[in-house]
Amino acid sequence: MAAYSAPFWRSLCLIAFCAISLQLHAASDDKAEDDIDDVSPEELQMQDIPVDERIFVEKWNEVPYKKSYFTYTDKQIRDKWEYLVRGLKVPYPSAAYMEEQFTKYPFMKEGIIGWDGDYQALEARSLRVWRKFFAGDFQEAREEGLQLGPIGKIPALFSQLMYAIYLADRQSTKYMMLQDVANQAKEYFDDMEEAADDPAVAPIVASIKLGYAYAIARIAEESPVPIVVARRYIGKIKNSAEEVVEIMPDQPLGHAFRAGVDAGIMRRVGKFTGRMTYGARTTTVQESFADALKLAPDIPIVNYEYANALIYMNRKRDLNEAISYLEKAMKIRPEFSMDALDVMYSYKRLQEVRLYALNFRSFRKFEKLRRKYSKKTDRNLTSIISDPLSMEMLNNPEKYILPKRN
Incomplete structure (x- = not known):
């Protein structure tokens, strides 16, 4: 018999507890079968997803x-800056x-490649990276942004996030890119700690922490519950969400993310278990989304994530309201890449919601089939360049398996 570490066995015990809890409360939360998927011991022992660097060299979609x-x-860019970054509010x-900031915090100039101390030249380079991010040149924005140290991380890593979520063909590629983010x-958490209380730098600190939490949250939302528990995703995500709002209380995406975290917990384990085990509350979801929408009502992702939250919390009870928020997101006129992709995904998500509404009584069954399809085919279901999910796909996943990676 293979020997496993003490942490591994502790993880198994916690997973067993969650499985029992899910079985006890599934009836009240969804009247459906439990949400436990089959996973291997190797998957449970893996804390971080291994990243194949070839995904950054190959041509992106x-x-x-x-x-x-x-x-x-x-x-x-200067004239539109406040609007373009209204979600993150970075300077x-x-x-x-x-x-000024490099003088106060020397770590911010570490890792800048090919810079001789000319700040005007550095501003021009920074604008070039942001221009590519705003336009949707994500691969080049990532490559050039990573050469600018911490100041370039935000456009670089958010470019990678956008590509992973909306344009990667494969689920495995998406996961690796998110893990890399x-x-x-x-890498910068320790260095940034001293700057978190500085209003001039707090938006950068909050945005990098948001990028971290958002990346692992996107992995967790489509991973089996045992993996979510074994990798301690919920604690990491929830703590980070609270940190972001504390550091930057007027950042709309921070409030929306905090709300989405609690809704996502309810999605996976139901309201009762979510509240008792993880402190996820419907009041937090409602209040945080209200704050986000008050700060920036015209951000597509805030509207479509609120739609998702309504479904995760209340299943079909608030379906019409959820659909209205998806439709609202679809009608927002985008002025840069992130909003454009969010608008496009809102349409695709609406097709999934209708698929669920018309064909399933059980939300958990729909979710489990959705994850099973993605795992078997290695298809990224949030990609806006692939077809919306259909019953034919869910019933015949073997017909849609992507060829093995070279």
């Missing part, structure tokens, strides 16, 4: 729109700003 729609000059990377963000 292009966005499904003309990049010229959102390609702005330096002046246009404009001016030469004066960077010089989390890995890179974590």
